Amino acid sequence: MDSVRSHLNEYVTALGRSPVRDLFEISLDPALISFAGGNPAPELFDVDGLAAAFSAVMATEGGRAMQYSSTDGEPEMREAAAKRTTEMGVPTSPDQLIITSGSQQGLGLLSQTLINPGDVVLAENPSFVSALQAFGLQGAEFKPVDTDEAGVIPEALESAIEKWHPKAVYLIPTFQNPTGITMSAERRRQVADILAASDTWLIEDDPYSELRFTEEQQIPISADQRLDDRAFLCNTLSKVLSPGLRVGWVRGPAHVLERMSAAKQANSLQTSTIDQLAAAYYLAHNDLQAKLDGVRAEYRARRDAMLEGLREGLPEGSAMTEPEGGMFVWARLPEGHDASALVYDAIRAGVVFVPGAPFYIAEPDPRTLRFSFVSNDPEHTREGLSRLGSVFDRG
Amino acid sequence: MDSVRSHLNEYVTALGRSPVRDLFEISLDPALISFAGGNPAPELFDVDGLAAAFSAVMATEGGRAMQYSSTDGEPEMREAAAKRTTEMGVPTSPDQLIITSGSQQGLGLLSQTLINPGDVVLAENPSFVSALQAFGLQGAEFKPVDTDEAGVIPEALESAIEKWHPKAVYLIPTFQNPTGITMSAERRRQVADILAASDTWLIEDDPYSELRFTEEQQIPISADQRLDDRAFLCNTLSKVLSPGLRVGWVRGPAHVLERMSAAKQANSLQTSTIDQLAAAYYLAHNDLQAKLDGVRAEYRARRDAMLEGLREGLPEGSAMTEPEGGMFVWARLPEGHDASALVYDAIRAGVVFVPGAPFYIAEPDPRTLRFSFVSNDPEHTREGLSRLGSVFDRG
Numbered sequence: 001m002d003s004v005r006s007h008l009n010e011y012v013t014a015l016g017r018s019p020v021r022d023l024f025e026i027s028l029d030p031a032l033i034s035f036a037g038g039n040p041a042p043e044l045f046d047v048d049g050l051a052a053a054f055s056a057v058m059a060t061e062g063g064r065a066m067q068y069s070s071t072d073g074e075p076e077m078r079e080a081a082a083k084r085t086t087e088m089g090v091p092t093s094p095d096q097l098i099i100t101s102g103s104q105q106g107l108g109l110l111s112q113t114l115i116n117p118g119d120v121v122l123a124e125n126p127s128f129v130s131a132l133q134a135f136g137l138q139g140a141e142f143k144p145v146d147t148d149e150a151g152v153i154p155e156a157l158e159s160a161i162e163k164w165h166p167k168a169v170y171l172i173p174t175f176q177n178p179t180g181i182t183m184s185a186e187r188r189r190q191v192a193d194i195l196a197a198s199d200t201w202l203i204e205d206d207p208y209s210e211l212r213f214t215e216e217q218q219i220p221i222s223a224d225q226r227l228d229d230r231a232f233l234c235n236t237l238s239k240v241l242s243p244g245l246r247v248g249w250v251r252g253p254a255h256v257l258e259r260m261s262a263a264k265q266a267n268s269l270q271t272s273t274i275d276q277l278a279a280a281y282y283l284a285h286n287d288l289q290a291k292l293d294g295v296r297a298e299y300r301a302r303r304d305a306m307l308e309g310l311r312e313g314l315p316e317g318s319a320m321t322e323p324e325g326g327m328f329v330w331a332r333l334p335e336g337h338d339a340s341a342l343v344y345d346a347i348r349a350g351v352v353f354v355p356g357a358p359f360y361i362a363e364p365d366p367r368t369l370r371f372s373f374v375s376n377d378p379e380h381t382r383e384g385l386s387r388l389g390s391v392f393d394r395g
Numbered sequence: 396m397d398s399v400r401s402h403l404n405e406y407v408t409a410l411g412r413s414p415v416r417d418l419f420e421i422s423l424d425p426a427l428i429s430f431a432g433g434n435p436a437p438e439l440f441d442v443d444g445l446a447a448a449f450s451a452v453m454a455t456e457g458g459r460a461m462q463y464s465s466t467d468g469e470p471e472m473r474e475a476a477a478k479r480t481t482e483m484g485v486p487t488s489p490d491q492l493i494i495t496s497g498s499q500q501g502l503g504l505l506s507q508t509l510i511n512p513g514d515v516v517l518a519e520n521p522s523f524v525s526a527l528q529a530f531g532l533q534g535a536e537f538k539p540v541d542t543d544e545a546g547v548i549p550e551a552l553e554s555a556i557e558k559w560h561p562k563a564v565y566l567i568p569t570f571q572n573p574t575g576i577t578m579s580a581e582r583r584r585q586v587a588d589i590l591a592a593s594d595t596w597l598i599e600d601d602p603y604s605e606l607r608f609t610e611e612q613q614i615p616i617s618a619d620q621r622l623d624d625r626a627f628l629c630n631t632l633s634k635v636l637s638p639g640l641r642v643g644w645v646r647g648p649a650h651v652l653e654r655m656s657a658a659k660q661a662n663s664l665q666t667s668t669i670d671q672l673a674a675a676y677y678l679a680h681n682d683l684q685a686k687l688d689g690v691r692a693e694y695r696a697r698r699d700a701m702l703e704g705l706r707e708g709l710p711e712g713s714a715m716t717e718p719e720g721g722m723f724v725w726a727r728l729p730e731g732h733d734a735s736a737l738v739y740d741a742i743r744a745g746v747v748f749v750p751g752a753p754f755y756i757a758e759p760d761p762r763t764l765r766f767s768f769v770s771n772d773p774e775h776t777r778e779g780l781s782r783l784g785s786v787f788d789r790g
Contacts, residue, residue, distance in 0.1 A: 066437065265528065273639030
């Protein structure tokens with residue numbers, strides 16, 4: 001254990017001034033229990049199912065799979081994506097979407113197509129760091145929309161639109177990253193009303209909604225037909241099948257998809273033909289919902305262990321979200337704590353979390369931190385949180 | 396045949412004013428013999444070899460293959476890319492390159508990282524349309540460098556640099572697209588001398604050099620160590636293994652690779668993990684050069700059929716290049732011909748080529764056209780060219 005300690009101390013020294021950037025690399029060390037990553041649990045991947053899909057595709061249409069293909073995506077994959085989007089409550093035909101190399105490419109293309117330097121993008125505060133990077137690369141300026149436990153506060157959205165004349169509103173309404181918060185149906189209607197009356201694009205990011213532990217399915221805001229001319233719904237197979245595949249899609253108005261397609265062609269030509277065909281084959285020949293039932297049950301048990309452990313382990317006066325799906329719990333330590341400083345002590349104790357401050361667009365709250373609950377089974381979660389217990393000052 | 400004719404007539408009507416954009420889609424029609432595409436011949440793909448690679452990767456490290464991975468590329472693939480680049484005459488270690496989702500993403504990232512609106516990019520005239528698109532998307536202005544049958548003319552490059560103060564020079568020195576021209580060793584040295592004395596980036600695109608039919612291997616300009624701080628060498632598996640995989644790489648100075656990596660993260664996070672691992676496995680377990688020998692022999696026979704057929708079929712007074720590798724022959728019709736107009740007649744006759752004008756940065760020559768010689772076996776090439784014979788006005 002002493003050698004592990006000194007090894008972990010080296011990390012802390014190496015971390016220097018930019019801790020979050022290196023946290024993910026550090027979190028790969030087996031000596032650490034990591035709550036830091038945004039990775040799905042690999043032991044729950046359907047390796048056999050996807051292996052069979054690759055084999056079948058290579059056996060039956062290997063020449064096609066290895067060849068160039070269209071920028072907008074292979075017909076089978078576009079159909080599968082349209083079917084999935086429709087099942088999520090947003091009626092969609094294949095020509096209403098383009099395939100992207102993961103939803104990050106969708107966000108990147110939307111940014112390149114819609115955002116000019118100085119344009120304002122409204123987002124939940126805190127929000128998904130990589131989306132902010134994509135918009136930031138085009139020179140976007142971010143303004144926060146206030147949220148509460150039911151998501152975006154309509155009045156706050158309305159006044160932010162009035163004040164900032166944003167080019168776009170970026171939202172993750174379901175099991176938000178990093179907070180885990182889900183916007184209520186009522187709020188979604190109110191947000192749709194406000195956006196329908198505005199001239200603002202909606203960029204709705206929906207990677208987590210099928211990882212839900214309750215019966216109640218929330219319908220994306222983009223389902224509101226009044227938004228058909230201004231809403232983009234980004235989705236992906238990353239959280240439900242495999243992030244290594246890089247297959248996602250964006251649903252949106254045709255004239256913008258056309259410009260995104262031109263940008264995609266210049267950026268990267270196309271998404272991997274073989275990955276698209278394998279993913280489409282997988283979706284056509286497997287009952288994804290049945291397979292997801294197993295993943296959801298396990299993730300639910302892991303969330304339960306996380307919430308239980310945090311209730312016990314967080315210092316008196318802490319608060320946390322209790323998400324009904326997704327991957328993340330968000331916590332706030334009592335007055336006087338600094339999560340960015342505590343992360344060093346946590347690593348020395350053999351556990352990693354992500355401090356919350358870097359997720360903020362404005363007024364970062366140094367007392368916040370994000371825990372991924374999907375990466376560890378209940379036992380490891382308990383062990384990790386017990387290590388953390390010694391780190392938190394129990395005021 | 397009449398129904399085919401009327402069917403082809405429909406195409407011509409549909410083509411409207413933007414023929415080249417739709418040519419590739421049209422060229423998929425089995426009623427046509429197409430010399431238009433830039434696709435390698437799928438019947439020569441090593442489907443079994445790549446299928447075995449996917450199977451092995453999924454069987455031995457399926458969880459890893461399906462998971463997120465690093466933006467810069469998986470270690471095995473970076474090592475394989477470094478080894479290949481070294482074998483091509485440019486000594487390279489894995490940390491001197493990043494993996495890209497095809498070399499088109501390499502060009503896109505270079506453009507995003509190096510080019511600001513209004514920056515001048517020098518290029519061969521004509522040049523690769525999709526590269527021009529990538530630079531154009533960032534607002535580059537293009538200026539031509541004059542070439543002859545040995546590639547870029549050094550004096551022309553020198554005076555263009557002096558006159559335009561370009562941010563970058565984009566070159567395809569070996570089996571250039573669209574002309575098929577290869578720059579001589581002497582010219583490469585002269586170009587390196589000029590660039591070493593300038594403050595211009597070199598973007599060297601080298602997708603075709605292993606498709607050569609002669610013993611003589613041309614070494615990339617980037618091999619000159621004086622250019623280590625300013626040269627980017629873009630490479631890819633698209634033409635030697637599979638374009639559907641989308642695995643390429645860029646070798647270049649570390650501080651720029653780092654910025655490209657940040658842009659890649661925001662654009663698309665990473666290249667497909669599974670495709671990278673399968674490609675690396677394939678390269679480690681197969682003798683690619685032995686397999687390429689078969690491809691080269693067949694492409695050589697196809698080129699021979701193409702050159703022979705063109706010598707016979709092109710109107711008196713035409714000229715054409717005679718490439719010693721790659722995929723393309725470039726031809727110029729006699730005075731008074733317009734290749735963009737002839738393409739309609741060609742489609743009616745059941746054959747497609749690409750008119751040369753859209754490849755030009757400046758002063759498009761309407762008499763030029765590009766033929767891909769790799770897509771058709773000698774028999775189909777002869778048939779296609781005989782159909783063309785009736786189209787060309789033999790003045």
